[in-house]
Amino acid sequence: MKIEANKAGKILVIRILEARFGADAVDSFNQQVLPLIREGNPAILLDLSEVNFLDSSGLAAMVTCLKAQDGSGHLAVCGVRESVASLFRLTRMDRILRFFPTSEEGVAALS
Amino acid sequence: MQANRIHLTIDSNLADVFLVGLLINSACRFLGLDETEAYQMELCVVEAVNNTIRHAYRGQAGHEVAVSAAISPDRLEFSVRDRGSPISEDDLAVLRREASATDCDPFALDQLPEGGMGLEIMREVMDQVDYESRGGVNCLRMTKRIPFPVLEA
Numbered sequence: 001m002k003i004e005a006n007k008a009g010k011i012l013v014i015r016i017l018e019a020r021f022g023a024d025a026v027d028s029f030n031q032q033v034l035p036l037i038r039e040g041n042p043a044i045l046l047d048l049s050e051v052n053f054l055d056s057s058g059l060a061a062m063v064t065c066l067k068a069q070d071g072s073g074h075l076a077v078c079g080v081r082e083s084v085a086s087l088f089r090l091t092r093m094d095r096i097l098r099f100f101p102t103s104e105e106g107v108a109a110l111s
Numbered sequence: 112m113q114a115n116r117i118h119l120t121i122d123s124n125l126a127d128v129f130l131v132g133l134l135i136n137s138a139c140r141f142l143g144l145d146e147t148e149a150y151q152m153e154l155c156v157v158e159a160v161n162n163t164i165r166h167a168y169r170g171q172a173g174h175e176v177a178v179s180a181a182i183s184p185d186r187l188e189f190s191v192r193d194r195g196s197p198i199s200e201d202d203l204a205v206l207r208r209e210a211s212a213t214d215c216d217p218f219a220l221d222q223l224p225e226g227g228m229g230l231e232i233m234r235e236v237m238d239q240v241d242y243e244s245r246g247g248v249n250c251l252r253m254t255k256r257i258p259f260p261v262l263e264a
Contacts, residue, residue, distance in 0.1 A: 022132075023161045024125040053132065053150070055157050056228035063223045071220050083150035090235050091228050092213045 001028040008107045015047040023057035042073035045106040049079025078106040114181040123164045123174040132157045158229035159191040167195025190252045197244040205230040
């Protein structure tokens with residue numbers, strides 16, 4: 001899975017550069033993102049604006065990130081299209097993550 | 112009622128599942144479903160196939176996963192068949208709405224689910240989800256009642 005990670009102040013913005021974030025991409029995602037969390041990036045904004053398919057395995061990878069932060073950080077999501085947003089509601093994950101329309105708005109709110 | 116049918120077979124390899132998803136989504140969009148409805152149909156089929164590969168075949172490639180879609184004027188029916196291990200009693204309880212992975216305290220980090228959400232998604236999106244294991248063949252069947260004006264003409 002291709003991702004792009006950029007610092008915006010204290011926020012680490014991780015952009016998924018793939019249209020699909022499914023079960024086959026989870027290992028690659030975890031291998032790239034978990035070290036970034038362990039390096040000491042407590043505030044992460046995950047940009048899903050390129051993603052038009054997300055499944056429960058991709059969602060579970062976000063939960064893994066949350067747990068890796070061990071309650072001491074933030075994980076927020078931005079750029080979620082309406083179809084994909086329905087998955088967050090179906091699984092009640094919309095109660096757990098913060099959502100922003102764009103990465104700019106997410107960075108501004110989290111900074 | 113007459114149904115149009117398609118049968119697909121893929122290897123039990125997670126890297127191939129997107130092909131099934133793309134076909135289901137394209138067919139749903141052609142039939143007039145909006146982006147979210149088509150995504151949710153694709154999602155349910157992909158979750159069912161992922162579960163089959165991970166659990167029935169324990170993540171091993173080289174086994175057959177058969178997917179069927181039947182399109183009638185008033186419903187969509189999907190089935191996913193395999194010859195692996197049947198789903199567990201715990202998973203059957205999820206399908207019967209007797210258990211839930213997502214019914215957790217959102218502030219209790221250790222309770223957040225890192226798996227087991229697929230069956231709940233199918234249960235929530237579809238009108239009916241049935242599972243049967245007979246003669247060494249497991250079959251998960253999902254039905255969504257939805258009118259297709261394009262087929263009624």
